[in-house]
Amino acid sequence: MRSVLIFLMFCIATSTFAQSDTTITLQAITGLQYDLARFAVKPSQKVTIVFKNVDDMAHNLVFTQPGKRLSVVETVIKMGDKAQATNYVPASTEVLAASKILIPNSTETFSFVAPPQEGVYPYVCTYPGHGYVMYGAMYVTTKALPPLSKDANIPPTRQIDAPVEIVSPHPFPLEYPLIYRTFMPDCGPAAIAVAINPNHSYCFDAGKCYLRYAWTGGFVDNTAHWKGNGNALAAIKGMIYFKDKVTYPLRIGKADKLPEVHFKGYSLQKRLPVFSYTLDGVAVKETLKSLIDDSGLSRTFSFGKPTQQTLYFVTQTDDGIVYKSSTGKWTNGVLMIPKGTTQLTLTMKRQTATHSVHHH
Amino acid sequence: MTRPISLLRYFLFTFFIVSASTCVVIAQRDTITNYYETEQIKLPKGLRAETGGLDFMPDGRLIACFHLGEVMTYNPKTKVWKKFAEGLHDPLGVVAISNSEILVMQRPELTRIKDTNGDGIADVYETVTDDFGMSGNYHEFAFGPLKDKEGNYFIALNVASNGAGIRPEIRGTYDSLSREGRMYSCVPYRGWVMKYNVKTKKLEPYASGFRSPNGLGFDAKGRLYVSDNQGDWRGTSPLYHVEKGKFYGHVASLIWEKDFPRIKPLSLPVEKLDSMRTREAIAFPHTEIAHSVTQPLLDNTGGKFGPFTGQMFIGEMDYPRLVRLLFEEINGQMQGACVAFGDGTGLLKGNNRLVFDKNGDLWVGHNDHGWVGDEGLSRIHWKGKVPLDIMAMNLSSDGFELTFSLPVDAAVASNPSLYKFQRYYYKYHRPYGSPKTDIADVAVKEVKVSPDGKKVSIKLAELKAGYVYDLKMGELKTPNGQLLMNRAIYYTLNQLRK
Numbered sequence: 003m004r005s006v007l008i009f010l011m012f013c014i015a016t017s018t019f020a021q022s023d024t025t026i027t028l029q030a031i032t033g034l035q036y037d038l039a040r041f042a043v044k045p046s047q048k049v050t051i052v053f054k055n056v057d058d059m060a061h062n063l064v065f066t067q068p069g070k071r072l073s074v075v076e077t078v079i080k081m082g083d084k085a086q087a088t089n090y091v092p093a094s095t096e097v098l099a100a101s102k103i104l105i106p107n108s109t110e111t112f113s114f115v116a117p118p119q120e121g122v123y124p125y126v127c128t129y130p131g132h133g134y135v136m137y138g139a140m141y142v143t144t145k146a147l148p149p150l151s152k153d154a155n156i157p158p159t160r161q162i163d164a165p166v167e168i169v170s171p172h173p174f175p176l177e178y179p180l181i182y183r184t185f186m187p188d189c190g191p192a193a194i195a196v197a198i199n200p201n202h203s204y205c206f207d208a209g210k211c212y213l214r215y216a217w218t219g220g221f222v223d224n225t226a227h228w229k230g231n232g233n234a235l236a237a238i239k240g241m242i243y244f245k246d247k248v249t250y251p252l253r254i255g256k257a258d259k260l261p262e263v264h265f266k267g268y269s270l271q272k273r274l275p276v277f278s279y280t281l282d283g284v285a286v287k288e289t290l291k292s293l294i295d296d297s298g299l300s301r302t303f304s305f306g307k308p309t310q311q312t313l314y315f316v317t318q319t320d321d322g323i324v325y326k327s328s329t330g331k332w333t334n335g336v337l338m339i340p341k342g343t344t345q346l347t348l349t350m351k352r353q354t355a356t357h358s359v360h361h362h
Numbered sequence: 363m364t365r366p367i368s369l370l371r372y373f374l375f376t377f378f379i380v381s382a383s384t385c386v387v388i389a390q391r392d393t394i395t396n397y398y399e400t401e402q403i404k405l406p407k408g409l410r411a412e413t414g415g416l417d418f419m420p421d422g423r424l425i426a427c428f429h430l431g432e433v434m435t436y437n438p439k440t441k442v443w444k445k446f447a448e449g450l451h452d453p454l455g456v457v458a459i460s461n462s463e464i465l466v467m468q469r470p471e472l473t474r475i476k477d478t479n480g481d482g483i484a485d486v487y488e489t490v491t492d493d494f495g496m497s498g499n500y501h502e503f504a505f506g507p508l509k510d511k512e513g514n515y516f517i518a519l520n521v522a523s524n525g526a527g528i529r530p531e532i533r534g535t536y537d538s539l540s541r542e543g544r545m546y547s548c549v550p551y552r553g554w555v556m557k558y559n560v561k562t563k564k565l566e567p568y569a570s571g572f573r574s575p576n577g578l579g580f581d582a583k584g585r586l587y588v589s590d591n592q593g594d595w596r597g598t599s600p601l602y603h604v605e606k607g608k609f610y611g612h613v614a615s616l617i618w619e620k621d622f623p624r625i626k627p628l629s630l631p632v633e634k635l636d637s638m639r640t641r642e643a644i645a646f647p648h649t650e651i652a653h654s655v656t657q658p659l660l661d662n663t664g665g666k667f668g669p670f671t672g673q674m675f676i677g678e679m680d681y682p683r684l685v686r687l688l689f690e691e692i693n694g695q696m697q698g699a700c701v702a703f704g705d706g707t708g709l710l711k712g713n714n715r716l717v718f719d720k721n722g723d724l725w726v727g728h729n730d731h732g733w734v735g736d737e738g739l740s741r742i743h744w745k746g747k748v749p750l751d752i753m754a755m756n757l758s759s760d761g762f763e764l765t766f767s768l769p770v771d772a773a774v775a776s777n778p779s780l781y782k783f784q785r786y787y788y789k790y791h792r793p794y795g796s797p798k799t800d801i802a803d804v805a806v807k808e809v810k811v812s813p814d815g816k817k818v819s820i821k822l823a824e825l826k827a828g829y830v831y832d833l834k835m836g837e838l839k840t841p842n843g844q845l846l847m848n849r850a851i852y853y854t855l856n857q858l859r860k
Contacts, residue, residue, distance in 0.1 A: 172432055173406035174445045182431065183451035190472035193496035196503040208470060208489075209496070209533040228430055231732050233500035233526045234450065267473065275844065277415045278488075 018202035023048040026233035030054070030061035030104070030127065037347040039160035040153065042141040043116045050113040055104040062129045065114070065140060071124035075133030090128040098123060116142045122155045136187060143331035146243035146322045148350040149295055157247040160191065168200075171224075179273045184224055184236040188245070189214045192265070195236060196275060203240065204298040211263040211279040212252070214247040215352075218296050235266055243352045244299075244323055252303075253314040254282045258334055284309065298323065305344055315348065324351045392845040397668065397749040400708040402534025403436070403739040404763055406443040413465065415456030416715040425464055426739065427453035429731050432483070433475065436739075438719070447484040448773045454576075455715075457505050457515075467517055470496060470533075472558065490515075491558050493565040495534025495549020497522055501574075502552060506860050509576040514572040515558040516568065518575035518588055521545040521614050523633075524554060539626050540614035544594040544794065545573055553615025553739045555588055555604055571610030571639060576714075581689065585696065589655045589676060592648055597788025597796030599655045600642030601676065601687070603696040610672070611639040611790065628792065636790050643696040644651045644687060645788060645830055645854045648795065651700055653732065654854035656825035658687065659716040666722020668744040669753065672728055675703060677713035677726065679736040684713055684726075688755050692857040699755040699853040704734065710736035750844045755853050760821040761807075762831070762853065768840045770839075778806045781820055782835040785829040785855075793800025804831070815841075827858050 024047055029037040043049050053063045066074045077092045078085050085092075091100040099114040117123065119142070126137040139155035141147055153163050170176045178199050186193035190209035197203045204216040217238025225233035254261050266278035266285075277288045286307035290299050315337040317325055325332070328347040330339040339346055387434030387561040388811045389416035407412050412429035417424055424436040425446065433447035433456065444626040446464070446652070462477040471492035473485045496502055506517030522528065526542055534549035547553045550567075555575065557568040574594055577589035586604045590596055602610050613627035613635055627635070648650040665671045674687040683705045689698035699737065712735020715727035724742040729735050756767035783804040790795035805823035812818070838846040 144679065167812060170408060171410070171430060172445075172448065173409035173443065174432075175433065181449035183449055183470065185451075185498065185529075187582075188531075191496040191529055191532055192533055208492075209531075224430075231500045231525070265471075265489050267486070269487070270485045 023050065025050040025052060026361060027052040027054065027147075028063065028138075029127075030057045030136075032057050032062070034132055034137050035157065035160070036063075036125070036127075036136065038138060039150070039156040040139040040141060040147065040354055042143055042147060043146055045120055045142055047064050047116045048113060051099075051101070052109065052111050053101045053104065054109045054329045055106055058106050059129075060103050060105050061129055061132065061136070062091070062101050062103045063125055064091055064100040064128050065123055065125045067096050067098060068121045070096040071126045071133070071137055074128060075128055077119055078128045078133070079130060082316060085128075085130075090130070096137075100124050104127065115122045116140075124155065125187050139269075140178060142322075143320070146172060146354065148354045149243055149297070153293075168221075168257065169316070171228075177273060179275070180221065181225060181235065182222060183208070184222065185234070186214075186222070187235050187238065193277075194268075195202075195222045196290070198290070198292045200294070201240075202297065203238075205291060206275075206277060207266045207289075210250065211265050211277075212250055213246060213290065213299075213301070215240040215332060216299055244321060244350065247318045247321060248316045251316050252281055252286075253316060254284060256312045257316060257338075258312040293349060301348045301350065303346045303348070308342040309339065310341060312341055313343065322353050324353060325349070326351070370752055371765060373729040386608070389573045391842065392839075392843065393752075394749065394847055395707060397745055397847075398704065398705070398707045399734075399743050399745060402710075402739045403562060403745065403811050404441065405738060406434070409443075411739060412729045412731040413668055413715050413737075414452065414454040414729070415463070415737065416717040416725055416727045416739075417456050417717055417804050419458040419461045420716060421461045422720060424460070424717075424725065425456055425458050426727060427456045427466055429453075429729070431468075433464065444482060446477070446482070447487070448641070450486070450650060452503065454503055455508075456515075457507055457509055459644050460547060463489065465509075465515070467504050469502070469504055472504075472507055472515065472517060473533050482539040487834050489705070490576055491563075491785075492533075492558065493830070494534065494551055497532045497534075497536075497549050497552075498529025499523060500526055501545070503574070503576070505576055506578055507558070508580065510586075511584060513560045515560075516578055516579055516586060517532065517558065517565075518572060519552050520556045521547045529570050531755050535623045537617055539617045539624070540628070542626065543614050543792075544629055545612065545614055547614040547617060550618045551615070552618075553612055554618065555586075557606075566616065567607055569604050569608050569610060570615040571608075571612045572615065573612040575831075576656065576680070577657035577676065579660060579674065579676075581674055582659055582662070587643070587674070589658060590642075592795045594792055594794055595790065597645070598648040598791060599646045601644045601646070601650055601655065602640065603643045605640075608640045609638050609643075611635070632791055639790070641856050642854065643689065643856075644698055645782065645852070646685065646700055647798070647830055647832065647852050648788075650832065651702060651850065652678045652685055654678065655685065655718050656714045661718070663718050663722035667718065667724060667742075669748050669751070670703075673717060675724070676700075677716055679714065679729070682709045682711050684709070688851075689750070690756055692755075692757060694860050695724065695857055697757075697854050701751075701752055701851045702848045703741060706847070707742060709740060709742065710738060712736040715825045725739065732743070750838070750840050751847045752851055755851055756856065757825075757853070757859055758819065759822045759859055760825065761835070764818045764820070764851075766816050766818070766838075766846075770838050770843060770846075771841050772811040772815055775811045775815075775818050775838055776809055777836075778809045780827045780838065781806050782811065782834045783820075783822060784832040784834075785826065800829075823857060827855055 011197045041264045100157040101110045119293040123140040138299045180197040182195045185341045192209040193205040206213045217240045221234040261281040264280045317335045319335040330337045366431040392435045413469045415427040427433045436834035451469040453466045453468045458466045470491040473608040474488040495671040501523035503520040507515035540546045555569045568828040572592040575588045590605045592599045684703045686703040712730045714730040726740045728738045758761045786798035786801040835849040
């Protein structure tokens with residue numbers, strides 16, 4: 003156990019992120035719907051689906067080729083009584099993978115390899131009558147997904163950004179922006195989770211002093227972390243659209259030298275945190291705001307006094323983000339911030355996924 | 363002319379009261395509720411009252427922090443709870459600096475939290491110090507802060523548990539030397555008491571050898587005491603008098619000692635470790651008096667909380683009680699006895715945090731997180747009458763001298779069969795906890811009651827250093843029938859009088 007953990011530490015420190023298998027747990031829930039209206043996998047990734055039927059009706063789960071949901075649903079209807087023998091799944095190249103019909107309170111696990119072509123692959127319950135409303139979208143992509151409210155691939159009732167009202171676990175109502183210092187995945191142990199609004203959140207590493215990742219679709223669920231011994235991580239609610247894969251983005255003097263950082267805390271402006279930290283002794287204040295439609299982040303860096311050295315902001319060019327800066331010059335994803343800068347605003351707008359919607 | 367009448371009235375009145383109270387004593391057993399009462403404070407809706415810290419602001423408002431990261435104020439006059447701060451990571455201690463500023467110890471750092479715009483809600487969260495490691499292991503709790511006279515802060519850092527691993531990303535320099543233990547310290551300075559020096563603004567390592575130091579407090583002379591929990595290298599729960607540079611027995615933290623050789627602490631012989639360590643000032647015999655002691659607190663109420671002013675109390679998690687501490691200095695070292703307090707007052711379990719208010723009431727913050735206990739907040743109030751209790755247990759050359767709060771009935775107290783002594787010790791070793799070891803009854807040779815009835819000297823057949831002396835007494839009482847409230851007391855004899 004110990005050596006595995008140490009090994010993991012080194013892996014994360016030294017290697018980039020390798021292609022890995024993924025497991026998706028998907029439930030058929032009450033109201034002719036799946037609990038997940040959509041999820042994303044990478045091209046050619048091995049996908050294991052744990053499909054649970056927690057509804058009180060029978061359901062299946064059928065993945066189809068892009069745009070073929072209704073075609074498959076109608077083929078099954080035409081099969082009539084014969085369809086039951088094949089779990090309501092037609093022998094068709096339009097079907098990518100499928101479960102059996104699951105009776106209530108049963109589970110089936112099955113695996114397939116995601117297609118190499120990026121696209122939106124529908125999933126649907128083909129039990130007669132269900133397929134027109136009970137469906138969702140598997141995105142095969144490495145890019146960020148469109149906002150839920152603008153995603154025509156999921157049922158209209160699920161095209162809402164704000165999660166349903168969350169009951170406050172505190173003796174006061176939840177107000178946004180909202181902050182939790184908690185244990186977060188893919189972050190150092192001194193982590194700060196911030197919900198700018200109920201839909202748009204990010205994780206700031208208070209040990210390493212930088213934005214680790216951002217997501218939309220909700221905030222965090224601390225239930226598991228707050229009970230028992232506290233070993234559990236907070237669970238992210240929603241989909242991560244940006245992850246900083248650069249070891250540390252801000253550099254002083256040289257673009258390839260990592261600065262020594264110290265976290266100094268934060269102040270709140272109308273509940274929105276303004277982080278304070280130092281980079282090689284240079285005082286920085288950083289404020290992160292949401293762009294319109296939660297399409298990304300606007301990050302303002304203020305320096306205590308005009309910078310005396312050139313600063314660099316290093317990005318990874320394939321991270322699904324379009325960067326714009328109020329000052330400085332970009333070269334191969336590295337922003338050079340000239341001496342004498344006192345404030346800099348960096349917008350990080352996410353690229354939206356290619357839509358592969360074929361209307362029927 | 364009126365004076366003799368008044369005096370006569372006074373005597374008659376006093377006589378009536380004394381007879382009345384004597385009648386009550388005869389009719390009903392004398393119990394602790396005649397002296398102390400406990401009230402549960404009504405909590406705000408939606409609060410999971412797993413209390414991590416308590417203090418009072420100068421204006422009399424209570425400030426309390428809770429496991430889910432909330433910091434709340436409570437006004438005892440209006441009984442109104444208000445949010446002060448939120449979003450903290452397992453805050454386990456709070457100190458009020460002013461009516462708008464506090465210090466909180468949370469998992470990742472010591473934080474100064476301020477309301478700068480006067481709306482009653484904090485808007486600044488400044489990192490005072492985060493200059494210690496975190497492996498991400500759940501057991502790395504952080505305790506304190508405790509403010510000294512010069513304004514420095516003491517904090518205490520738990521070691522990690524092998525019940526879980528560490529995270530892929532950690533804070534601080536990794537060192538695997540102590541990973542084999544049940545509890546390990548793989549980042550600095552886990553298992554240490556640390557001092558934040560306000561002048562240098564640096565966090566300095568102060569003393570090593572701790573496991574789960576969930577409680578720091580000063581006595582009347584400013585001596586620092588830190589509690590710990592039964593576990594590996596902890597035969598039973600201890601309380602240490604902590605001095606700079608000393609090692610207090612839990613071995614994992616040794617690796618961060620300056621100039622400590624590159625060896626696994628667990629590879630050192632127990633005898634060697636035993637010779638390096640400083641023993642606890644008080645051992646709390648497991649299940650006899652406590653399971654898991656918490657915060658020590660000085661009674662500085664000047665008598666508003668009863669006769670125990672100048673003494674210390676300590677919280678206890680598993681039993682509905684506190685424990686009272688009776689120290690003495692022998693050969694330059696602190697050692698002493700512990701006795702129960704609060705049994706039968708209606709106190710809950712999970713007595714994690716203690717603080718006195720200006721009126722001398724003792725507030726108790728409860729906690730049951732991951733442990734036996736209760737949730738909530740209680741207030742213990744002294745009703746003004748002195749109970750019969752043990753005020754001191756002092757080592758003599760051949761036994762002990764007990765001092766009582768009231769004169770005892772000499773006819774009863776002079777009977778040697780009233781005092782049953784046992785002695786035993788707890789092993790200092792790697793396994794979790796220790797049984798009572800080398801248990802033996804110790805014969806009482808002679809008992810003398812002082813002329814004023816307040817002291818009882820007991821001569822024992824044998825006194826041996828390195829043992830707990832466990833005294834169980836029969837029913838002692840005052841001449842007017844007040845009963846001894848706590849009849850068991852445990853003296854940790856590290857040093858014999860030279």
